[in-house]
Amino acid sequence: MCLAIPSKIVEIDNFRAMVDVYGARREINLMLMPEEVGIGDYVLVHAGFAIQKIEQEPAHEALKVISALIEDAGKEIDPQNASSRDMDGDSSTGSG
Amino acid sequence: MINKVAHKIKELKSAINRTVRLMEVCGTHTVAICRHGIRDLLPEGIKLLSGPGCPVCVTSIRAVDTIIAISRHKDVIITTFGDMMRVPGGGKSLSNAKSEGSDIRIVYSPLDALKIAKDNRGKKVVFFAAGFETTAPLVAGTISEAEHAGIDNFYIYSVHKTIPPALKALLDSGDVLADGFILPGHVSAIIGKAPYNFIALDYHKPSVITGFDAIDILTGVMMILEQIVNGKALVENQYTRVVKDEGNLKAVSIMNEYFEPSDAQWRGIGVLSGSGLELRSRFKHRDILSVLNPDVPEGKEPEACSCGDVLKGIKLPVDCGLFGKACTPEEPVGACMVSSEGSCAAYYRYMGIRIV
Numbered sequence: 440m441c442l443a444i445p446s447k448i449v450e451i452d453n454f455r456a457m458v459d460v461y462g463a464r465r466e467i468n469l470m471l472m473p474e475e476v477g478i479g480d481y482v483l484v485h486a487g488f489a490i491q492k493i494e495q496e497p498a499h500e501a502l503k504v505i506s507a508l509i510e511d512a513g514k515e516i517d518p519q520n521a522s523s524r525d526m527d528g529d530s531s532t533g534s535g
Numbered sequence: 536m537i538n539k540v541a542h543k544i545k546e547l548k549s550a551i552n553r554t555v556r557l558m559e560v561c562g563t564h565t566v567a568i569c570r571h572g573i574r575d576l577l578p579e580g581i582k583l584l585s586g587p588g589c590p591v592c593v594t595s596i597r598a599v600d601t602i603i604a605i606s607r608h609k610d611v612i613i614t615t616f617g618d619m620m621r622v623p624g625g626g627k628s629l630s631n632a633k634s635e636g637s638d639i640r641i642v643y644s645p646l647d648a649l650k651i652a653k654d655n656r657g658k659k660v661v662f663f664a665a666g667f668e669t670t671a672p673l674v675a676g677t678i679s680e681a682e683h684a685g686i687d688n689f690y691i692y693s694v695h696k697t698i699p700p701a702l703k704a705l706l707d708s709g710d711v712l713a714d715g716f717i718l719p720g721h722v723s724a725i726i727g728k729a730p731y732n733f734i735a736l737d738y739h740k741p742s743v744i745t746g747f748d749a750i751d752i753l754t755g756v757m758m759i760l761e762q763i764v765n766g767k768a769l770v771e772n773q774y775t776r777v778v779k780d781e782g783n784l785k786a787v788s789i790m791n792e793y794f795e796p797s798d799a800q801w802r803g804i805g806v807l808s809g810s811g812l813e814l815r816s817r818f819k820h821r822d823i824l825s826v827l828n829p830d831v832p833e834g835k836e837p838e839a840c841s842c843g844d845v846l847k848g849i850k851l852p853v854d855c856g857l858f859g860k861a862c863t864p865e866e867p868v869g870a871c872m873v874s875s876e877g878s879c880a881a882y883y884r885y886m887g888i889r890i891v
Binding site: 473491 | 590591616617618619641642643644645646647665666669670672673676679680721724725748776777778779783784785786789874875876
């Protein structure tokens with residue numbers, strides 16, 4: 440999957456932040472953010488970087504769409520991809 | 536809401552007395568269109584064509600062969616996004632090279648690749664930098680971290696590509712018969728609206744930056760049809776909840792600080808002028824090709840594979856003789872069947888049962 444995923448900021452330490460996405464915690468980098476963000480804000484995350492702030496309601500909607508897409512994709516994953524998915528969650532080049 | 540927009544689309548289409556061809560530039564849109572069954576909601580005479588916006592699909596055979604050749608060096612660790620692993624080069628994929636002993640590791644982020652470099656100072660750690668404007672700023676940011684932290688053994692192999700120059704080249708080639716463009720959501724979150732202005736000004740075609748939900752895509756289609764009916768050609772933004780008109784200026788600025796435009800080879804399409812990104816001369820020490828530059832011949836596309844025509848919107852995946860027969864996600868011939876964002880893989884996954 441190449442969708443950038445909305446994630447909720449739960450901790451911030453300078454340019455590093457912890458986000459919560461589908462209950463999992465992940466460290467992200469804020470150096471590309473064009474505006475200041477705080478705890479509780481939603482950001483669009485692509486490959487470990489926050490790339491844009493998003494309002495809460497659209498973020499919730501997007502998460503619903505993405506979880507459906509991930510569920511679909513999960514139905515037919517080959518073993519090679521499955522192992523990378525287990526390890527990395529979403530490891531993709533990111534398209535448009 | 537969906538029905539309302541679908542009804543409006545029907546109304547608008549009835550005022551246009553010809554087939555309307557719309558290109559969805561981005562692979563994520565292709566997947567979403569298939570998944571949501573958008574085609575079933577559109578009236579006859581509206582055709583949705585896939586575009587070149589799947590970075591895995593357009594990575595050239597030579598680029599795959601080159602990264603594999605680099606991986607053969609003993610002191611090298613290759614790091615890559617997972618979806619590049621199975622892309623066939625001239626003969627082999629990164630996955631094959633790994634099983635033959637190359638040290639190739641899947642990472643979630645280029646920052647993970649930098650960490651591997653930090654932990655393996657005796658090795659050259661190379662990140663296979665594929666992706667569009669959504670990804671290139673992240674790689675630039677990672678190089679800036681490497682510079683600040685003095686991690687000298689971190690390199691990239693850039694096969695980054697940029698969307699507006701590619702669209703311009705495709706429009707100039709006359710191959711692309713689209714009447715309007717559904718523009719990428721997340722590339723546009725970075726670059727904003729302005730880089731697409733030429734589509735309206737020079738080619739007089741409507742385009743709309745569009746989100747990825749069913750209602751987003753239908754609304755994008757509706758907005759393009761409204762422009763056609765009203766004789767307008769504008770760049771509009773449907774995906775305002777994520778895409779700001781100016782984009783992400785900080786990300787663009789760091790991308791431009793580290794990279795400059797170069798010509799790039801697009802798989803199945805050819806060289807498109809100014810559509811690639813290479814490191815600027817002051818950052819060439821981060822370019823693995825400045826240290827190791829294997830002599831790799833130009834790759835040959837697999838015979839009968841229509842990936843190139845699919846990426847230009849000339850053919851639909853189902854028009855390819857190999858689709859679903861010799862070429863499946865399990866045994867892909869072309870890159871469009873490998874990537875989950877590839878048009879062929881999307882068609883196969885969501886429509887395969889009906890077609891094959």
